[in-house]
Amino acid sequence: MVHLDGDITVSDGHLVFDGVDVVxxxxxxxxxxxxxxxxxxRWNVSAMVNAFTRRHLDTEIFFASKACSNLWFLDQVRRAGINLEVNSGGELWKAQRAGFAPAQIIFNGVAKTRDEIRAAVEAGVRALVVDSVYELERIAEVAAAVGRPAAVDLRVDVNVATLTHPGLVTAHGGKPGIDLDDALEAFAFAGAHEALAPRGLHLHIGSQITGVEPYLAAVEKGLDLIEAVAAAGVPLDHLNAGGGFxxxxxxxxVCEPVDYFCSALTIDDYxxxxxxxxxxxxxxLKLLLEPGRSISGNTALLVTTIENTKVKGLRDAAGRRVGDERWLTVDAGFNTLLEHTNYRWYYRTVVASRAAEAADTPFRLAGPLCDGGDVFAGDDDTPYRSFPAATAPGDVVVFFDAGAYSLEMMNPYNARPRAAAYAAHEGEIQMIRAADTLDDLIACDVEPGASTAATRAGGKAPAGS
Ligand SMILES: Cc1ncc(COP(=O)(O)O)c(C=O)c1O
Structure with missing residues (x-):
């Protein structure tokens, strides 16, 4: 059964996405x-802007570019009227290539190098988000050397439990942020240092958070801290509540409380x-937000072809065959959709070339990589996907909601070229990313016999070469 979302329709048995027959x-x-x-x-950006500014006028939104930093995508986000959050020197560079002004950029990161800090300070980004007391001192040192005070937000772990995948927890014992016990002192240090200009408190508490309670608790704690920091003589002008919707x-x-792939919440609820x-x-108080997934997640489909099929025995613990399993192998695995193995992420699938047929037959669905783990999670916590009975090699399988943390994480494992991407609009198609060529697969390798000094432009030649 194909779930139709308005701009997704079925025509002649094929799935159609904004007028484009994906088959x-x-x-x-x-x-x-x-x-x-x-x-x-555009829909997602305007829904986000409207939901928040309607309730709190002084809200600014920074798209978390780690969710999708393709240049075309960043350009669309910029034209839709919001700003950008970056998480590395590379993302800062891409943000500037995509036309974002420094004042539109927030620089995050849990292990910033001195070079990255210098690039952010020299560019004059809106704020560097500080991950630790050590890093605060490092930023002060670099800013003093550059001769320009660094605007900083301090990221504090306000210790709230989040309802999400364990790999996406960033507060409450997670890796990022300054311990709540040390926050006041860190703000006082920043307030007293002439190379630092403390502006705000940053609280990103995780990703794919399927309840509002963690936000209620985090914002209450954040406001308590902002009051205490102001009482200590450091007034802040904003709270950055991060992303995670x-x-x-x-x-x-109906969603089970612990099923973080299911969410009944809307942006209005957050x-x-x-x-x-x-x-x-x-x-x-000004509110800043850094949504990633909720802007880009549902904006893309991943389109794959079935290349192989087989029937294998289902065996009990003693090795006796107790049934059969039908397998289908598509041409994208964790090289293209890393999260499926990284976090056992669940993406809805349909057989786009049989979109009008009843999806009533269980199949195991696998990717093309040699790893036994390159098998997609099934529907409803079973190992199986329900597809039309006649599904076979040559059919086209589509993965929904593949627009966040997908292009970013592609890799050429098994020497499989990273996939292309297109934009679809009212039946027209535009390429926004080319697939890797075979030459791309060896572009960074040094050919046997070549001089090590002849590394690619921008690379560092090894010492002594
Ligand atoms: C600091 C920071 N801000 C924003 C985000 C975006 O989160 P999401 O894509 O869940 O909205 C992330 C990702 O986890 C993050 O680490």
Missing amino acids: ALARRVATPFFVFSPRRI AIPYRDQP AEAICGVLERRRPG
Whole structure:
């Protein structure tokens, strides 16, 4: 059963995305590929801006570019009218290439190098988000050397439990941020240092958070801290509540509390919670947000082709065959959608070339890599995907909600070229990323016999070469 989202329809048994027949496209260009919807990017940005500014006018949104830093995507986000969060020198460079002004950029990161700090200070980014007391001192040192005070937000772990995948927890014992016990002293240090200009408190508490309670608790604690910091003589002008808003990867009417792939919350629910606390306690305080997944997640499909099929015995503990399993292998695995093995992420799938047929037959669905782990999680916590009975090699399988943390994490494992990406709009297609060529697969390798000094432009030649 295909879930239709308005701009996704079925025509002649094929899945159509914003007017583009993805099966016809898959017959014309190499699979796997991603197909993005610029219309959805605009919808998501305006839903986010409206939900928050309606409730708290002084809100600014910074798209978390780690979710999708493709230049075309960044350009769409910029044109839609929001700013950018970056997490490395590379993302800062891409942000500037995509036309974001330094004042539109927030620089995050849990292990910033001196070079990255210098680049951010010299560019004059809106704020560097500080991950530790050690890093605060490092930023002060670099800013003093550059001769320009660094605007800083301190990221504090406000110790709230989050309802999300264990790999995505960033507060409450997670890696990022300054311990709450040390926060006041860190702000006092920043306030007293002439090379530092403390501006705000940063609280990103995790990703795909499927409840509003963690935000309620985090914002309350954050406002307590902002009051204490002001009382200590360091007034702050904003609270950065981070991102983390969940999207529904699983299509279910009711979500189990621990099922972080299922979310019944809308952006309005998150806005109501966060702005509710802010309006009650500090209506004049600026709110910053850094959403990634909730802007880019549902803007892309991953389109793949089935290349192999087999039936294998299902065996009990004693090795007796107790049934059969039908397997299908598509041409994208964790090289293209890393999260499926990294976090056992669940992406809804449909057989786009049989979109009008009943999806009533269980199949195991696997990727093309040689690893036994390159097998996709099944529906409803079973090992199986429900597909039409006749599904076979040559059919086109689409993965939904593949726009966040996907292009970013592709890798050429098994020497498989990283996939292309297209934008679809009202039946028209535009390439926004080319697939790797075979030459790309060896572009960074030094050919046997070549001089080590002849490394690629921008690379560092090894000492003594
Ligand atoms: C500091 C920071 N801000 C924003 C985000 C974006 O989170 P999400 O994509 O869940 O909105 C992340 C990712 O976890 C992050 O680490």
